[in-house]
Amino acid sequence: MKKTLVAIALLLATAPPALAAPADPDTSIAVEGKRLYASQKFGCHRCHGPTGAEGGMGPSFTGIGKKYDQTALMERAAHNCPPTGACDPKQLGAIVAYLRTL
Numbered sequence: 001m002k003k004t005l006v007a008i009a010l011l012l013a014t015a016p017p018a019l020a021a022p023a024d025p026d027t028s029i030a031v032e033g034k035r036l037y038a039s040q041k042f043g044c045h046r047c048h049g050p051t052g053a054e055g056g057m058g059p060s061f062t063g064i065g066k067k068y069d070q071t072a073l074m075e076r077a078a079h080n081c082p083p084t085g086a087c088d089p090k091q092l093g094a095i096v097a098y099l100r101t102l
Helices: 002-013 025-038 044-048 070-080 082-086 089-099
Strands: none
Touching: 025 044, 025 089, 070 089
8 A cells, every 4th residue: 555655656746747737727817817907908907006906096906805706806897897898707707816816
């Protein structure tokens, strides 16, 4: 049994990337959301600051992920933020996933 566990550990430690554990999907979605947030197309940064933590004409998003879950934030963004009409649900979901990391 101990030899089997050691063999499995060695296999996983030396596994090529294709066999290694996949990246956390939420992380990759948040990275895409950060890119969309900063894009000229959506212009979130114009009202909420360069990263979303600063605020400005719009509120800061610091700590927003502790206050609201993904679904609640998507609903609030869809109803309260005029430029989000340019987002499809997947893009809005990515932006919200990013905001929840602040």
